[in-house]
Each structure stands twice: as C-alpha cells, then as structure tokens.
Amino acid sequence: MKIQKHLLKLVRVQRIMAIRVCSAYRTISAEAVRVIAGIPPIYLLARERAETYEGKEKQEARKDLMVMWQEEMSAGRHGGWTYELLPLIEVWLNRPYGEVDYYLTQALSGHGCFRKYLFDRNRAPNDKCPTVAM
Template identity: 60%
Template sequence: MLYGSPCWYTALTNKKLVLKLTRIQRKLAIRICSAYRTISAEAAGVIVAIPPIELQASERKNRYSGVPKSIARGNLMHSWQQKWKGGTHGRWTYSLIPDLQVWTNRPFGEVDYFLSQALSGHDCFRRRGELEESCRRAESPNCQYCQAEDDVEHTLFICTRWQDARTAFLRKTGGIFSAENKVFKVFRVEKNHGIMPITQYDLSSKAKKWRIGDKKNVYIHMSNMSREDT
C-alpha cells in the first residue's frame, strides 16, 4: 500500500482518498487479529500495532527527504499517540491501551480471536450501543449468568462466573485485576500466561452458550411456524 508513497503523499490532503485507504487498512487489521467486523479502524490498528496509513506515508516521505529513521519513527509515534488520545472511536481499547509506545514495544504477547474481543469490546457481549449488530441475536442485554448488564468490562472484571479465572490470574501477576492495570501488567508476565487463559476460557464459554441458545431459538421459531401452518 505504501509503494511510491513519497510521490503520492501530497494526495492525502484529500479526505476521501484517506478514507478509502483507511477502509482497506481496517480490513487487513481485522484479518491479522481475527477481530469482529464491527470494530473501528482506529481500534483495529492499535490492537495489531499498525499506524494509520497516512502517518506511515508521511514517515516514508520524511525518510526519503533525508530525515533519520529514528526521528521519522519518533514523529510518527507522536502523531499517532495524539490522534489516538483525541479520537472518538475505540474508547474501550483506549482505556486498556492508552500508551502506544509501551504497547507496540512489548516483548511478547500476540493477539488472537479471543484477546481481540477483550481488547475491542466487540462480540459475545449483550449490551446495546456500539455493538448494535452483535446484539441483534440477544433477547436481553443482561448477562447469561448473573443477569447484570453485560458488556466486556462486566465479563472480564465483575461477573462472578469467571471469578476462579481472575483469581488464578492474580496469583501469577499480583495486584488488582481491573481495566486500568490489566494490559500492561499482563504483557510483563512471562509468555503471557495471565490474560490468555482468562479471555479464552471466558469468551469461548460465552460463545458456545450463545450458539446453543441460537439453535434453541431457531428450533422454537420453526416449531411455532409449523403450528401456525396447521
């Protein structure tokens, strides 16, 4: 996507062209981290640690003009941080990953389907709002286990159904398991043994139960239709 960017960089003053490139980059980021398709471009880019395409083009143009690589990269990270801090999309992700420098320079901790859900707040959560499309399947916005309002924060930090997993995490990391301290502490745990079991166990279990519920709803719907026909 960046081939010849020092030549066409000036075209990025056209917002429509930037939007087209951002859409393409968003699809690539979703494929990389296996995120839900309703995730924003801003959040997807942060999760996979890929800066916005217009900032990468600017970096290439600066390096082509003779700016040292370290300075060009520093300017990019500064611009990305300011853009991320002042953005309006992906605010749950921002609450977990406010510092892009720390996140992008972490020594280990690859994201996958379940961790992407936890970091983005999209899928397997019933509260309406940002997740309008995923909630169409849910009859109620309440948690399947404790009947409180269900969202990503409730699932990871509050719901009593997953208390054992949180306790196991605390034994490995120490401290309080909360949205404010979760991500950066997690990636200081050797081989990421903390957050991965929690997200995989929590979200895979919820998804399995949700699929079973969907099948039951389809069966009930078909049964009602057959009764109406008779």
C-alpha cells in the first residue's frame, strides 16, 4: 500500500467491482459506490487486517475502520448527493432490511434516468421534468 501506483490500480478494480455489486452507472464516484455497495476502501481494509494481525481486537479494528471511512466520506469532494442521503455509513451498512438494486442505486447516487443528470450529459434538451405543465 506504500506504492501509489499499485494502490490506484487496486482502487480502480474495487470501484469496478462495487459498480457491479449495486448495478450503478459507470459515471458514479468511487466514494459513493463503495458506500452504496457496502464495501470499505481497499486501503482501509488492508490497514484493518494489518492491525488485527498485530494483535488488535477485530471489533476494535472494524470500529476504527468505520471511523476513518466516515471521516473520509464527510471530507470528500465526490459523492455529495449520496452523503446527503446516507450521512452515517454504519447505520446504512447495519440496516435490518433490503438489498440494493439498480433503481435504489440510481436514487442514492443521483446518476440515472433523471432529467438533470441527462441534461448535464447532453442527453436531454433541458433539465425540466417532461410531465410537469409549463
């Protein structure tokens, strides 16, 4: 994890994997897709494993991972809409119900068949809902 080039390759692979897990659009940020899919960043997972190998309790290492992940998400530049909807990652991960599917991922990420999203990518003539009377 000390060589930046190798770390970036791992992060890219993890992002693709998370996109597949929750059926997200490829334009979603790595931060948002990891939260929605429930997959912590690879470098935090590696740190957690190293800490447990060195003798730290698993629960304590997981708690530290969650704190670092939460801090990273709240200070991040990307995934703002997802963070606004899911401000506490641990609450989202420990929910007692439901699975993530294509439609829920679109709503949680803001990347989907929404007029604003399509307009921003030159796929719609305007960002107004076509069903609303003018």
